[in-house]
Amino acid sequence: MSKVMIIDDEPFILMMIEDKLKKAGIKVITLRESVNAISAVKDEKPDLIILDWMMPELSGIDLCKMLKSDPDTAEIPIFMLTAKGQEADEQLGIKCGVARYITKPFSPKALLSIVEETIGKQ
Amino acid sequence: MENNNVLGDLHLTVRELSNVYEELSLLYKLSELFSTLNVNEICENLVNEAVATVGVKTAAVLFLNGGNQTLYTRACKGNWDKNRIVDGGTEFIADVLEQGKPMAFCKFEEVAPEDYFPGLKSVLLCPLAGKGKTIGLMILADKSSENEFYSNDVKLLRVISTQAAMAIENAFLYQEIEDLLLGTIKSFVKALETTTQWTAGHTERVTIYALGIAEEIGLDEKQIERLRICSLLHDIGKIAIPRDILNKKEPLEYEEWMEIGRHPLVGATILSGLRAFDDILDGIKYHHEHWDGKGLFGLKGKDIPLMSRILAVADAFDAMTSDRPYRARKNIDETLKEILELSGKQFDPSVVEAFYSWINRQHRAFLP
Numbered sequence: 001m002s003k004v005m006i007i008d009d010e011p012f013i014l015m016m017i018e019d020k021l022k023k024a025g026i027k028v029i030t031l032r033e034s035v036n037a038i039s040a041v042k043d044e045k046p047d048l049i050i051l052d053w054m055m056p057e058l059s060g061i062d063l064c065k066m067l068k069s070d071p072d073t074a075e076i077p078i079f080m081l082t083a084k085g086q087e088a089d090e091q092l093g094i095k096c097g098v099a100r101y102i103t104k105p106f107s108p109k110a111l112l113s114i115v116e117e118t119i120g121k122q
Numbered sequence: 123m124e125n126n127n128v129l130g131d132l133h134l135t136v137r138e139l140s141n142v143y144e145e146l147s148l149l150y151k152l153s154e155l156f157s158t159l160n161v162n163e164i165c166e167n168l169v170n171e172a173v174a175t176v177g178v179k180t181a182a183v184l185f186l187n188g189g190n191q192t193l194y195t196r197a198c199k200g201n202w203d204k205n206r207i208v209d210g211g212t213e214f215i216a217d218v219l220e221q222g223k224p225m226a227f228c229k230f231e232e233v234a235p236e237d238y239f240p241g242l243k244s245v246l247l248c249p250l251a252g253k254g255k256t257i258g259l260m261i262l263a264d265k266s267s268e269n270e271f272y273s274n275d276v277k278l279l280r281v282i283s284t285q286a287a288m289a290i291e292n293a294f295l296y297q298e299i300e301d302l303l304l305g306t307i308k309s310f311v312k313a314l315e316t317t318t319q320w321t322a323g324h325t326e327r328v329t330i331y332a333l334g335i336a337e338e339i340g341l342d343e344k345q346i347e348r349l350r351i352c353s354l355l356h357d358i359g360k361i362a363i364p365r366d367i368l369n370k371k372e373p374l375e376y377e378e379w380m381e382i383g384r385h386p387l388v389g390a391t392i393l394s395g396l397r398a399f400d401d402i403l404d405g406i407k408y409h410h411e412h413w414d415g416k417g418l419f420g421l422k423g424k425d426i427p428l429m430s431r432i433l434a435v436a437d438a439f440d441a442m443t444s445d446r447p448y449r450a451r452k453n454i455d456e457t458l459k460e461i462l463e464l465s466g467k468q469f470d471p472s473v474v475e476a477f478y479s480w481i482n483r484q485h486r487a488f489l490p
Contacts, residue, residue, distance in 0.1 A: 015136045016143060105147040108140050 002119040003027045005046035007037055007063070008081065009055045013104075017050065020108045021115060034058040038066060041073050047119045050079045050102075053089070061089075061096060068097040077118055081106070141274065148175060148281060156289035159296050165197035168260070168286040173199055175282065176275045178262045180242060183250070184208055185258040186219075193258055201241050201263070212238075214247070219256055224248040224280055226271040230263075239263070246271050248283045252291030260286075303398050307354050314361050318368045324440055329353035331436035331477070334484070338476035339432075352402040352429050356409050356437065359389030371447045383418055386410050405429030409437060412468045423470075431470040435461065435477050438468070 004026055008014050014030045021028050029044050031037055034055045041049065049067070053060040060080055067073040077099040082089065090101055099118065102111060155167045165183045172181045180200030184193035191210035198204050210219060214233055218225050227233050230245040239245065242263040250257045260283050265271065311325050332353040336346050360368060363385055367378045374382070390407035393399040408421055408430035415422030442457040452460070458481070465474040 012136075012139060015132075016140045019133070019136050019140060105143055105150055107144050107147040107151075109144060110147075 001025070001027045002048075003029065003044065003046045004048045004050065004115060004119070005029045005031065005041065005044060006050045007031045007034055007055070007060070008050075008052035009033070010052070013052070013081070016108060017111065020112050024112055024116065026115070026119070034060070034063050037063055038070070038073070041067060041076070046076060048077050048079065048115060050081065050115075052081045053093075054083065061093060064093070064096050064098060079115075079118075145278065145281060148278065149285070152282060152285040156285055158289070159293045161290055161293045161297075162197070164286055164289050164293065168282065169197045169199045171282055172260065172262055172279060175278050176246075176262055177266045178246075178264060179266055180261075180263040182206075182261045183258065184261065185250075186210060186256065196258070202261075215259070218247045218249050218259055222249050222251050222256065224276045224283075226276060228270045244271060246275065246279060248276075248279045250283055250287040250290070252287045254291060257287055257290055304351075307351060310358050311354055314358060317365060318360065324444065325354055325357060327440045327444075328356065328433065328436045331439055331480075332432050334480040335432045335436060335473060335476045338480045339473075348402055349405075349429055349432065351399070352405040353433060353436070355389065355393065355399070355402065356406050356433050357385060357389065358392060358406070359385035359387065361392070362388045369447055373448050383410065386418065402429065405433065409433040413470050414467050417468075426470075431473050435469050435473050438464075439477070 004021055006014055006017050006028065007030075008017075009032055011032065014032065018028045018030055029040075029046060031040055034051075035057050037058070051060040051064060055063075064078050064080065067076065067078065074097075078097065079100045079102055080093050080098045081102050081104055082093075083104050093101065100114060102114075152171070155171060156164055158164060168183055169181045172178065178200070180198075180202050182198035182202045183196045185196045186193055193208040193210050193215070195202070195204050195206050198206075208215060210216060212235075214225065214227070225247050227245045227247075230239065230242055234245075239261075244264055246262040248260045248262070250259055260279070262271075262275075262279060265275075315322050315325065329350060332349055333346060336349050341349065360382075363382055367374065367381055370378070386407050386409055390403045393406065394403060404427045408417075408419060408426050411417035411419060411421045411426045411430055411434065413423060413426070413431070417426075439457060439461060442452050442460065443454060445451045458478070461469065461474060461477070465471045
């Protein structure tokens with residue numbers, strides 16, 4: 001079974017994505033804090049990580065850089081959730097190895113289909 | 123037990139919120155999708171979006187014909203004939219148009235006359251109504267999942283069609299303003315051309331030549347449109363020049379040339395009160411400037427707006443190849459030779475070059 005890890009400090013977003021992916025038969029792990037995420041990623045070895053850009057303490061982009069520079073986690077594809085109007089930061093994200101950008105508010109249905117497309121490819 | 127209930131409630135709430143979130147993301151997307159003034163584009167986007175969001179095999183946008191009660195197909199996808207015309211008086215169609223509410227028919231053949239929409243089993247109809255009046259309606263048929271239409275499908279379609287109808291209404295209003303503007307321009311030109319003998323058709327020909335040059339240079343669609351308006355209005359200032367000078371049969375005196383020379387500035391001044399012409403005022407004002415700086419205002423080279431440099435060549439070509447009250451016209455080869463001699467002096471060499479390659483591509487029969 002494919003495993004997706006979602007890291008976001010907003011509980012509603014976490015619950016909503018979790019609900020949508022679980023229904024499609026995907027195993028979901030949720031984290032509400034980014035600070036201890038590295039060790040959690042190493043323990044769980046998810047097939048895909050969905051990260052929120054805006055998080056207190058450690059931002060999504062910094063976490064992404066850390067994951068991409070560690071050989072244990074560098075290969076895991078990362079989706080980044082960003083708020084509307086932050087599109088200008090996309091270039092920075094792409095440089096850091098973000099696979100897909102998801103602009104909030106996103107369509108849960110559309111998110112599921114690109115998640116399936118990405119984990120199906122592996 | 124109570125704990126289970128709370129969890130169940132939470133679960134339902136998450137599902138419900140998820141639907142709302144879906145709708146919200148759709149609204150964001152639609153505002154971008156419909157932010158165009160091109161009605162065809164809006165209708166195509168509307169059909170594609172409805173097919174993708176509701177998940178149907180067939181979708182069509184029908185517009186009401188102004189005069190009679192028929193609807194014609196404006197855009198479609200799937201099992202729909204693009205030339206199909208629908209009678210707006212048919213009972214269930216009239217209901218949707220009058221009540222302004224969507225209606226779903228799970229077994230369409232039970233309500234419609236036989237073979238009304240051949241091949242369609244379940245049909246969802248939704249009116250397209252802006253703030254003003256009903257524009258037409260949207261038809262969706264047969265879900266890809268083979269399911270029936272749910273209330274959520276109706277809700278989503280309503281969101282999409284309301285946004286689209288407003289965008290279409292805006293596009294129509296914009297079109298009306300544009301038509302009004304163009305009508306105003308044409309009246310101005312008429313007013314000028316009916317009072318002088320030799321200007322008849324001049325404006326139109328200059329416009330053709332100027333657009334030929336623009337095409338050759340590779341100006342974009344928007345610039346070409348502005349140049350077209352500028353060309354149509356370039357001589358409007360001649361309204362203020364005494365008729366007896368414009369129609370004089372003898373060669374003009376120096377003072378009379380000076381009087382005629384006022385028309386670019388007068389034209390720009392006349393139009394300066396209309397905001398829609400702001401960007402073409404300089405084009406008109408400087409259309410008698412010379413590339414070497416020896417024109418009316420002494421502007422030189424690329425300080426002269428491109429519109430004016432194009433008009434200068436187009437205008438001169440037509441003036442030379444037309445009869446004037448005081449002289450007969452020149453033939454086309456003579457004129458071209460003269461324009462080439464003036465390239466770099468009176469005219470921008472690159473514009474002259476563009477004019478040459480344009481005119482060489484034209485059929486001689488269409489030229490003066």
